[in-house]
Amino acid sequence: QVHLVESGGGLVKPGGSLRLSCAASGFTFGNYYMSWIRQAPGKGLEWVSYISSSGTTKYYADSVKGRFSISRDNAKNSLFLQMNSLRVDDMAVYYCARSTPTDYWGQGTQVTVSS
Amino acid sequence: QSALTQEASVSGTVGQKVTLSCTGNSNNIGRYAVGWYQQIAHGAPKTVMFGNSLPSGIPDRFSASKSGTTASLTISGLQPEDEADYYCSTWDYSLSGVVFGGGTKLTVL
Numbered sequence: 001q002v003h004l005v006e007s008g009g010g011l012v013k014p015g016g017s018l019r020l021s022c023a024a025s026g027f028t029f030g031n032y033y034m035s036w037i038r039q040a041p042g043k044g045l046e047w048v049s050y051i052s053s054s055g056t057t058k059y060y061a062d063s064v065k066g067r068f069s070i071s072r073d074n075a076k077n078s079l080f081l082q083m084n085s086l087r088v089d090d091m092a093v094y095y096c097a098r099s100t101p102t103d104y105w106g107q108g109t110q111v112t113v114s115s
Numbered sequence: 116q117s118a119l120t121q122e123a124s125v126s127g128t129v130g131q132k133v134t135l136s137c138t139g140n141s142n143n144i145g146r147y148a149v150g151w152y153q154q155i156a157h158g159a160p161k162t163v164m165f166g167n168s169l170p171s172g173i174p175d176r177f178s179a180s181k182s183g184t185t186a187s188l189t190i191s192g193l194q195p196e197d198e199a200d201y202y203c204s205t206w207d208y209s210l211s212g213v214v215f216g217g218g219t220k221l222t223v224l
Contacts, residue, residue: 035213044117045152045160045202047213059211100206100213101150101165108159 002026002104004096009109016086016113022079022096022106030054030074032099036081038092039108046092049081050100064090086113118143118214119203126222127193135219137186137203143214147206149186151179154218155199163201164188190221198223 008020020036036048049070050059058070069082079096091113096106120138127133137149148166155161162170164179176191186205190197203216 037213039157044218045154045204045215047204047215050213061212095159099165101148101162101204102152102160103150103162103165103168103170105152105160105162 002098004098004104004106006094006096006106006109009094009111011112011114012086013115014086014088014113017082017084018086018111020081020083020094020096020109020111024077024079024096024098027098029072029077034072034079035097035100035102036070036079037095037097037102037105038090038111039095040089040092043092048094051079083111086111088113117217118207118210119205119216121201121203121216121219123217124220124222126224127190128224129193129195131193132189132191133193133221135188135190135201135203135221137188137216139184139186139205139207139214141184142209143184143205143207144181144186145184146208149179149181149203149205151177151186151188152202152204153197153199154202160202193223195223197221 003025005023035050051070067085071080093108095108098104151164152160202218207214
């Protein structure tokens with residue numbers, strides 16, 4: 001059974017940093033490309049970043065380009081999102097998602113950016 | 116403004132058939148498979164269709180189709196538990212990224 005479990009969210013001041021993690025199980029992680037998708041309070045779903053199965057290809061939404069960095073460790077079945085220079089409008093629940101179109105989602109981790 | 120256009124709200128009665136639409140262009144829906152996601156009360160999204168595939172555990176009253184640059188999700192035999200927000204998404208060739216619709220709030224009367 002596929003499981004995606006995010007962690008690393010929390011409260012951070014504007015300009016601060018956070019590193020999100022996603023632990024994958026129940027499938028061959030290294031065979032799938034992965035994404036981070038977020039949802040701000042009261043808003044719709046917004047794609048953040050994508051990484052290929054090998055980790056060599058990465059794409060970012062314009063809103064996070066230059067501030068966020070996606071990576072993965074296939075040996076540890078883990079996906080990461082390093083978030084720097086956080087802004088108030090980055091505040092959201094962040095979901096780890098498998099494939100495009102997404103077939104499996106994690107339960108999400110809350111990121112709060114506030115002074 | 117979302118890259119994909121969905122109805123803001125749709126309603127139907129129990130047992131009715133409803134269709135939700137998702138309109139894009141030749142760089143996204145016209146080229147790639149579309150995913151449909153159900154989100155109940157702001158919980159984690161759940162995939163109800165990806166491409167033409169019905170995920171395990173999703174009832175077969177859900178179906179999807181695509182014509183040109185418009186994708187559709189049809190729910191036949193609407194049930195009270197289908198009341199949720201529904202989002203569509205796909206890859207966009209020109210943006211090199213995933214695009215989402217703004218979501219449709221489905222109300223079961």
